[in-house]
Amino acid sequence: MTAPPLLAMRGIVKHFGGVHALRGVDLTVGAGEVHALLGENGAGKSTLMNILSGVVRPDGGGIELAGEPVALGSPAEAQAAGVAMIHQELDLVPQATVTENLFLGREPRTRLRTLDRAAMRRHARELLDDIGVELAPSRRLSSLRVGEQQMVAIAKALSLDARILVMDEPTSALSDSEVERLFAIIPGLRRRGVGVVFISHRMDEIAVVADRGTVLRDGRNAGSFVVAETPPAEIIRMMVGQPIEQLFPDREPPAERVRLRVRDLTVADGSDLGGRSEPRGVDLDVREGEVLGLAGLLGAGRTELLDALFGLAGHRLSGTVELDGEPVRLSDPRDAIAAGIGYVPEDRRASGLVMMESVAANIVLAALPALARAGWRRAAREREAVASSIRDLHIKTASAESAVGTLSGGNQQKVVFARHLLRQPRLLLLDDPTRGVDIGAKSEIYRLLAGLATSGLAVVVASSELPELLGICDRIAVLRGGRIVTVLDGRDATQEAILAAASIEQNSNPSRMEAG
Amino acid sequence: MTVDTTDPVEKPVEQSRRRRFVIPERFFTFQSYVALILVFLAAIIFSPRRNGEIVFLNSENLLNIVRAVSEIGILAIGMTFVILIAGIDLSVGAILGLAATGTASLLMVNDFGVAMTVLIILAIGMAFGATQGYLSARLGIQAFIVTLAGLQVARGLARIWSGGQGIALAYGDGPDVAPQAFSLLNSRTFNGTVPIPALIFAGVGVIALIVVRKTVFARHVYAIGGNERAARLSGIPVTRIKVTVFAISGLLAALAGIIHAGQLNQGSPNDGMGYELDAIAAVVIGGTSLMGGVGTVSGTLAGALLLGILNNILALNNIDSNVQLLIKGVIIVAAAGIQAFRSQQK
Numbered sequence: 001m002t003a004p005p006l007l008a009m010r011g012i013v014k015h016f017g018g019v020h021a022l023r024g025v026d027l028t029v030g031a032g033e034v035h036a037l038l039g040e041n042g043a044g045k046s047t048l049m050n051i052l053s054g055v056v057r058p059d060g061g062g063i064e065l066a067g068e069p070v071a072l073g074s075p076a077e078a079q080a081a082g083v084a085m086i087h088q089e090l091d092l093v094p095q096a097t098v099t100e101n102l103f104l105g106r107e108p109r110t111r112l113r114t115l116d117r118a119a120m121r122r123h124a125r126e127l128l129d130d131i132g133v134e135l136a137p138s139r140r141l142s143s144l145r146v147g148e149q150q151m152v153a154i155a156k157a158l159s160l161d162a163r164i165l166v167m168d169e170p171t172s173a174l175s176d177s178e179v180e181r182l183f184a185i186i187p188g189l190r191r192r193g194v195g196v197v198f199i200s201h202r203m204d205e206i207a208v209v210a211d212r213g214t215v216l217r218d219g220r221n222a223g224s225f226v227v228a229e230t231p232p233a234e235i236i237r238m239m240v241g242q243p244i245e246q247l248f249p250d251r252e253p254p255a256e257r258v259r260l261r262v263r264d265l266t267v268a269d270g271s272d273l274g275g276r277s278e279p280r281g282v283d284l285d286v287r288e289g290e291v292l293g294l295a296g297l298l299g300a301g302r303t304e305l306l307d308a309l310f311g312l313a314g315h316r317l318s319g320t321v322e323l324d325g326e327p328v329r330l331s332d333p334r335d336a337i338a339a340g341i342g343y344v345p346e347d348r349r350a351s352g353l354v355m356m357e358s359v360a361a362n363i364v365l366a367a368l369p370a371l372a373r374a375g376w377r378r379a380a381r382e383r384e385a386v387a388s389s390i391r392d393l394h395i396k397t398a399s400a401e402s403a404v405g406t407l408s409g410g411n412q413q414k415v416v417f418a419r420h421l422l423r424q425p426r427l428l429l430l431d432d433p434t435r436g437v438d439i440g441a442k443s444e445i446y447r448l449l450a451g452l453a454t455s456g457l458a459v460v461v462a463s464s465e466l467p468e469l470l471g472i473c474d475r476i477a478v479l480r481g482g483r484i485v486t487v488l489d490g491r492d493a494t495q496e497a498i499l500a501a502a503s504i505e506q507n508s509n510p511s512r513m514e515a516g
Numbered sequence: 517m518t519v520d521t522t523d524p525v526e527k528p529v530e531q532s533r534r535r536r537f538v539i540p541e542r543f544f545t546f547q548s549y550v551a552l553i554l555v556f557l558a559a560i561i562f563s564p565r566r567n568g569e570i571v572f573l574n575s576e577n578l579l580n581i582v583r584a585v586s587e588i589g590i591l592a593i594g595m596t597f598v599i600l601i602a603g604i605d606l607s608v609g610a611i612l613g614l615a616a617t618g619t620a621s622l623l624m625v626n627d628f629g630v631a632m633t634v635l636i637i638l639a640i641g642m643a644f645g646a647t648q649g650y651l652s653a654r655l656g657i658q659a660f661i662v663t664l665a666g667l668q669v670a671r672g673l674a675r676i677w678s679g680g681q682g683i684a685l686a687y688g689d690g691p692d693v694a695p696q697a698f699s700l701l702n703s704r705t706f707n708g709t710v711p712i713p714a715l716i717f718a719g720v721g722v723i724a725l726i727v728v729r730k731t732v733f734a735r736h737v738y739a740i741g742g743n744e745r746a747a748r749l750s751g752i753p754v755t756r757i758k759v760t761v762f763a764i765s766g767l768l769a770a771l772a773g774i775i776h777a778g779q780l781n782q783g784s785p786n787d788g789m790g791y792e793l794d795a796i797a798a799v800v801i802g803g804t805s806l807m808g809g810v811g812t813v814s815g816t817l818a819g820a821l822l823l824g825i826l827n828n829i830l831a832l833n834n835i836d837s838n839v840q841l842l843i844k845g846v847i848i849v850a851a852a853g854i855q856a857f858r859s860q861q862k
Contacts, residue, residue: 357809372732
């Protein structure tokens with residue numbers, strides 16, 4: 001007779017309206033185990049975790065914690081049972097200090113019922129030390145990096161006697177060094193017998209932290225595996241159902257003609273520069289049909305360079321930008337769009353989509369004046385444009401009038417692509433275009449990019465995923481502190497070479513050192 | 517494995533019992549029309565009868581309702597655009613007062629013609645609104661604050677213009693009287709049936725409905741209210757659209773002020789006190805979200821008519837106007853409550 005597992009979810013069923021989100025899913029996690037939960041977007045991971053954390057009630061199946069059947073009817077009940085969820089958006093108060101956040105709602109009191117600040121400070125220190133986090137408890141949460149905030153959330157969960165920790169894509173917003181720090185606390189969690197459910201799209205991370213894994217597909221178990229014995233290709237095959245023979249498509253080499261020429265592009269520091277680097281003396285050439293990658297650590301200035309090229313730096317921008325040999329003024333996104341530049345921003349919810357509007361309204365948003373006659377919309381032309389976009393980009397949607405929020409992440413991203421492609425741009429700027437997108441949609445986006453480049457479009461793509469850059473780029477420019485420190489050939493660059501250039505100081509080009 | 521799974525039958529029963537009451541999404545789309553029809557039916561039921569005829573349904577009474585809500589309705593149409601971009605315009609009642617005062621003054625004191633007067637007053641309203649829009653959009657001051665200040669400024673201007681007095685309109689030919697043509701606003705057309713203000717309200721409503729359905733401008737308004745950053749990154753001229761929206765609101769407030777002067781045969785700096793709140797109420801009852809990006813002009817028209825019918829039926833039954841205020845409050849909270857329920861359901 002073996003001891004029952006820490007967590008056993010069996011035969012979980014959930015419908016939303018007519019949609020079967022989960023059709024009998026099993027998940028078991030042992031004490032001290034890090035269990036990877038994988039699956040494409042829409043496979044049912046979030047629903048399963050929402051059931052575990054009491055947000056959603058299952059229509060069938062049972063949950064046991066250490067052999068005891070439990071009903072997790074509300075988030076409070078789940079918390080009391082020892083289930084803690086570390087969300088992508090953290091449930092902490094940014095204006096409060098680390099200590100205040102740790103004890104929110106259960107602050108220790110003195111005998112006079114006033115706040116016992118000394119006890120709070122002492123306990124906060126202990127909690128952070130327990131998981132080996134070096135952080136001043138008096139710091140305001142908003143002054144911490146995302147990774148540090150996550151560690152505060154973890155410390156808080158453990159102080160509430162969490163036995164099961166659900167980490168939903170914890171590394172998606174972290175730099176590599178932060179990811180390392182996050183992973184460094186995991187052995188401590190193991191020793192305490194905490195079970196961790198680790199959701200991630202990144203195979204390399206799963207190989208590093210997880211012991212076992214479960215793959216969901218279309219609301220069913222698609223397989224379980226022991227990480228050490230299973231090659232990543234096998235795991236991907238479980239996720240997508242059939243092997244993706246080639247994630248990165250082959251492509252024609254770019255033309256000789258230079259499409260984008262940037263010289264000495266510099267952006268003066270703005271008022272709200274929180275750990276970001278504005279571009280400094282950037283020189284860049286991108287040819288017709290070329291895909292140029294921007295690599296660099298978090299805060300190296302990738303997004304800021306793309307923003308500047310799209311006119312978002314306004315009048316703080318200096319230097320010259322030429323498109324097809326003609327100088328362009330870039331003091332507003334309107335200038336950039338008029339010049340034939342398209343931009344797919346990093347955060348499609350915050351910057352890309354109007355979530356309450358339809359797929360159609362989102363697709364035509366940038367092209368409305370072009371499709372209209374003197375400000376009067378022409379419905380037929382709009383419908384045509386929307387229909388051809390949906391067809392060409394294989395956007396999966398029930399109808400053009402569906403709310404864009406009902407689409408999967410990959411299809412939402414394709415809507416933003418479609419919006420800018422409707423304007424028939426000459427240059428496309430992409431910021432982490434596959435972030436939070438499942439591997440099937442990733443492969444589609446890579447194929448789309450390859451097709452666009454082959455048709456002559458110049459593409460500049462920033463990404464934090466080095467394998468992605470190596471797979472799709474002709475050349476890769478590495479940024480550090482807002483400067484381009486080196487440009488590598490995409491065919492023979494390696495992750496090691498990029499990382500070295502991105503993180504080692506003496507590698508920088510000395511001729512550019514005096515400018516800052 | 518020796519552990520039994522829990523009984524899979526027991527739980528679903530418990531869960532379905534706890535399942536929340538769900539309203540179909542379609543109801544929300546037509547929320548304001550449903551409410552309008554309900555209030556209309558209630559008005560028929562509670563209407564006094566005269567010689568067996570339902571007084572409320574008398575065509576003269578119905579047209580009178582439209583006339584009575586014409587000013588609030590016109591303000592509410594402008595307010596709809598402002599609220600769609602997640603703004604608010606507290607100055608419309610005061611602009612109405614300024615416009616009414618200015619109209620009376622230009623006609624009586626300056627002896628301007630009707631066309632000239634109307635053009636000047638509309639231009640003043642539009643410029644006032646555009647200035648507020650510019651301050652709010654360009655300097656990033658919240659619309660609430662800018663238009664709160666605008667409210668004070670407009671009232672002050674109106675008092676200075678008239679020396680603090682109301683200016684009564686007298687019609688006739690010659691100096692120091694208003695042209696007879698202006699009294700048209702107090703008359704009825706189509707054989708003396710349809711009040712002119714009701715006709716103007718209907719005209720503005722139809723234009724607004726067409727603008728919302730057919731123009732790029734309206735799509736830009738919705739996009740800015742829905743996600744301003746996404747709108748900007750899509751090349752939408754955010755500042756220009758915002759200034760235009762406030763200019764429209766100011767223009768319509770001035771139009772309502774001219775109608776006000778015509779209907780009451782006077783213009784006073786205190787005219788239109790609190791009208792901005794009735795206009796906001798009509799917009800909210802119409803289902804437009806104060807968060808921006810969601811709402812319709814047709815809903816606002818329904819909301820304005822609903823308020824008009826409510827006032828009318830209470831007046832027909834000689835119910836104290838203070839009770840009217842209470843009922844209005846309840847309806848606003850109900851409309852907002854349904855909206856809140858809708859966003860929770862999602």
